[in-house]
Amino acid sequence: MDRLERYAGGDRLLDAVQRAVRALPLGAGRDALHGRWLGHPLHPILVQVPVGAWTSAALLDLLPGRRRSAGVLVALGLAGAGPAAAAGWVDWAELHRDQQRVGFVHAVANATAVVLYTGSLSARLRGRSLRGKWLGFLGLTVASAGGALGGHLAYRQAAGANHAEQVPHLVGSGWHDLGAVGDFPIGRAVRRVLGDVPVLVVRENEDTVHALAEHCSHLGGPLSEGHLEDGCVRCPWHGSLFRLSDGWNLEGPATAPQPAFEVQLSAGRVRVRLDRPASEQQKNGSPPEKATPLGSSGERRR
Known part of the structure; x- marks a missing residue:
């Protein structure tokens, strides 16, 4: 993690992404996504939908006769991933560079999980339930790694914390x-x-x-x-x-x-x-x- 914070090899890419996010015509929606109305960042709350849905889907995949219910939960997680990502990106664009380096890998991991769960849902809809289950398990593994990076960002690097609380x-x-x-x-x-x-x-x-x-x-x-x-x-x-x-x-x-x-x-x-x-x-x-x-x-x- 410490090496990732110091790695400057991708900073030109981060600059381009930051400019793109800041240029989005969000208006008052930007503050809403930050969570100013809530009193703390909105992103951690929105993340609970995909994480909770996908974790529950993995549990149902281990039980017999729960194929349809697991597929519904996978779809719910995919629906919740979009708003969570939007809030995360607007927060990311206003972080220090060492925080952005970790946050970018966190976002890539989560995007990879979305791709895997999209494949999982597609396989389930085509009746290939075993393939759908394995793609789901793999997606949950990647999403968990992304969550670990998010925890480092929040608790080690204090991104999103109130820096005047003390x-x-x-x-x-x-x-x-x-x-x-x-x-x-x-x-x-x-x-x-x-x-x-x-x-x-x-x-x-x-x-x-x-x-x-x-x-x-x-x-x-x-x-x-x-x-x-x-x-x-x-x-x-x-x-x-x-x-x-x-x-x-x-x-x-x-x-x-x-x-x-x-x-x-x-x-x-x-x-x-x-x-x-x-x-x-x-x-x-x-x-x-x-x-x-x-x-x-x-x-x-x-």
Whole structure:
């Protein structure tokens, strides 16, 4: 697997396929296939249809008198393979190159399984049940190898994972100072580090400052190097669009929002904190902390 990640011999082919996938006129359907509406990638869910159907068909092929039922399941798996492949390809086009190398072989294995199961179904329809069974068993073997590659892609290479999930676990409770208000020019993205967590800070005007976790939830891209547009920031790596006010992901490929900080301007300083449930704060031994309201002290809140 490690050698496959580093193998650059097929990168020109990968470039061509990536351009072709990105050029598809999918419109809003691209975000739907990414799973932005779902909150996590759609591809792993769609894969359950062909994998489950083909596994069940293999079991029925081992039992007497189940030839017709097994054929129906093979057909169901073939019907579900198309949507699963579509979601997988749009995700693949927005991955790092080492992830794409593994993902491409994963896709080739799955395509080979589809070819074998197509032959299996054809043989069954022509009454050649034994040939259909063996092609099905071979297809399941190849699909299982493709699944192993998919597991490596997801769990070893973290493709599709939320790369900002750890932020609430690394940022301590309460308010944290990020610097003087004057250190943040209006309309510019500034990067600060809060403990071990990089933070994107954008001062919108004299009274409004936004702060988000700086590493993009999609693949960890540096949002401070992204483009600011209409109260949002676009990741420079793969184009995910996040709303500055609350971190909501308005466009994919990111399927998870960015952790957003509450911001307080006090005595010329910028302070931030992550909202935490009262139960979590009490568990940590501290009462829920409230932000200081506007008042005669001159403190201002976002």
